[in-house]
Amino acid sequence: MNLKEKIAAANDHAVNELINANPVWVDIQPAGKVVEGLEPNMILHSGPPIDFADMVPLHRRGMISGALYEGLAKSEDEAIAKLNKGEIKVSSALDHNTVGAGTGIITASVAMMVVENKNNGVRAATFPAEGPFQGGLCGWGLYSEDIAANLRYMRDELFPVLRELIKRRDGLPIKPILAEGMQMGDENHTRQSAADLLFIRQILPDLFRMDIPRDTMIKCMDYIVKTPRFFHCYGQGASMAALLSAKGTPYSTMTVAFGGNGVEYGIKVAGMGADEWFTAPAMMMKGRYTSSQYSEKDQLPWIGDSCVVECAGLGGLAAAASPIVCNLRGLKLKDAIALTREMQEICIASNPNYPIPNLDFDFLPCGIDIRKVVKSGIAPEIHGGMFNHEGGLIGAGSARIPMLCFEKAIKAFAAKYRE
Amino acid sequence: MNKKCPACNKKLKVVNIGLQTFADSLRRQGVKVTQVAWRPPVKHDKDMTDLLDSLM
Numbered sequence: 480m481n482l483k484e485k486i487a488a489a490n491d492h493a494v495n496e497l498i499n500a501n502p503v504w505v506d507i508q509p510a511g512k513v514v515e516g517l518e519p520n521m522i523l524h525s526g527p528p529i530d531f532a533d534m535v536p537l538h539r540r541g542m543i544s545g546a547l548y549e550g551l552a553k554s555e556d557e558a559i560a561k562l563n564k565g566e567i568k569v570s571s572a573l574d575h576n577t578v579g580a581g582t583g584i585i586t587a588s589v590a591m592m593v594v595e596n597k598n599n600g601v602r603a604a605t606f607p608a609e610g611p612f613q614g615g616l617c618g619w620g621l622y623s624e625d626i627a628a629n630l631r632y633m634r635d636e637l638f639p640v641l642r643e644l645i646k647r648r649d650g651l652p653i654k655p656i657l658a659e660g661m662q663m664g665d666e667n668h669t670r671q672s673a674a675d676l677l678f679i680r681q682i683l684p685d686l687f688r689m690d691i692p693r694d695t696m697i698k699c700m701d702y703i704v705k706t707p708r709f710f711h712c713y714g715q716g717a718s719m720a721a722l723l724s725a726k727g728t729p730y731s732t733m734t735v736a737f738g739g740n741g742v743e744y745g746i747k748v749a750g751m752g753a754d755e756w757f758t759a760p761a762m763m764m765k766g767r768y769t770s771s772q773y774s775e776k777d778q779l780p781w782i783g784d785s786c787v788v789e790c791a792g793l794g795g796l797a798a799a800a801s802p803i804v805c806n807l808r809g810l811k812l813k814d815a816i817a818l819t820r821e822m823q824e825i826c827i828a829s830n831p832n833y834p835i836p837n838l839d840f841d842f843l844p845c846g847i848d849i850r851k852v853v854k855s856g857i858a859p860e861i862h863g864g865m866f867n868h869e870g871g872l873i874g875a876g877s878a879r880i881p882m883l884c885f886e887k888a889i890k891a892f893a894a895k896y897r898e
Numbered sequence: 899m900n901k902k903c904p905a906c907n908k909k910l911k912v913v914n915i916g917l918q919t920f921a922d923s924l925r926r927q928g929v930k931v932t933q934v935a936w937r938p939p940v941k942h943d944k945d946m947t948d949l950l951d952s953l954m
Binding site: 856 | 918935937940942946949950952953954
């Protein structure tokens with residue numbers, strides 16, 4: 480085979496890992512047990528690797544919060560000193576089998592939802608929303624006694640029940656929920672309204688059949704039902720388990736990771752090194768602010784890894800499935816359809832698991848090809864929330880991944896493989 | 899109702915290539931429009947052109 484034929488075969492293999500993945504929620508475990516390479520004195524963050532000294536204040540605060548929560552330091556000053564000296568290590572979440580949504584602060588004792596690709600046993604772990612604190616420590620980098628107490632409560636009281644529940648039912652398949660949700664108005668990044676309900680429909684009957692105190696049952700039910708976008712962590716876990724299955728496919732030009740740290744945005748490619756990043760300055764988002772007092776000057780450049788869902792063919796690539804999300808930033812149904820059609824131009828295949836009513840049941844595009852991105856000049860569209868510099872959520876919208884990431888990637892790919 | 903062209907007094911039928919907003923504007927004025935999705939091809943320097951040609 481010549482080089483072009485090898486790339487075609489590799490991309491066919493890689494995209495079929497995404498399409499055929501069978502992600503199932505199988506367990507809840509502390510990050511230290513399920514996140515590969517996570518050391519007891521290590522804190523993970525979103526986006527490409529970055530030194531503590533170079534982090535945006537939101538990430539620096541998250542690191543300090545993580546150190547305090549994990550007991551790696553007794554005070555903020557001690558945490559800063561240990562982070563500066565490297566006594567507390569920092570590492571990119573996407574260099575492990577996890578996803579750093581928002582700030583992506585993950586420490587060894589944080590409880591994680593474990594999603595396994597049943598085709599090959601590949602596991603990804605993602606942190607759940609923190610009930611009334613929503614982003615809390617992991618997603619927003621916050622720390623307080625209440626947030627820490629809630630995390631411990633989730634880990635020690637709620638999750639043993641849910642863990643027993645998921646063991647008894649031998650796991651919960653995620654893909655059918657994603658598929659049906661996208662026929663009901665979700666794109667599974669900014670919006671999981673339908674998926675939340677579909678998830679609850681499956682979980683609550685099992686919860687009510689458990690032989691547990693009524694008070695415990697009600698607390699578990701409240702946590703699941705009252706936590707906004709509860710299903711988001713499962714969509715990310717399913718995406719990551721599928722992407723990890725495609726990662727390391729020699730000769731493939733398909734992307735397998737996206738994420739930003741507020742300074743740089745980065746991508747990874749299946750045929751390149753596992754920890755090889757291609758980065759550019761992090762981009763700003765366009766969208767709608769929660770208040771007219773906010774403008775672009777308040778916005779932090781892109782931070783977070785939840786865009787792994789776009790890398791796996793959801794979110795911005797599924798805009799047509801969710802005109803509701805697109806309407807948040809003033810777009811109409813035809814614009815949402817046009818966005819998904821545009822994304823098809825940079826993808827390797829269509830995913831027959833996801834037929835979309837608004838596309839007259841055409842399938843969603845899947846598997847972003849760095850060659851097609853550079854050649855067409857079309858950058859992937861990713862959805863997300865806007866953070867301000869202090870870490871507050873100030874809006875929702877979308878961004879295009881910087882073309883420079885793809886140009887760097889394709890040059891490195893050519894240097895590695897061109898004969 | 900489809901508008902008539904003032905020059906030839908025939909009903910206007912427009913093919914718009916590229917910018918969607920032009921088509922939207924004409925439709926709002928009652929003109930029948932066929933929209934063609936098109937964008938100018940991206941211009942790469944010679945090195946990138948050669949590189950892309952070698953990979954796809």
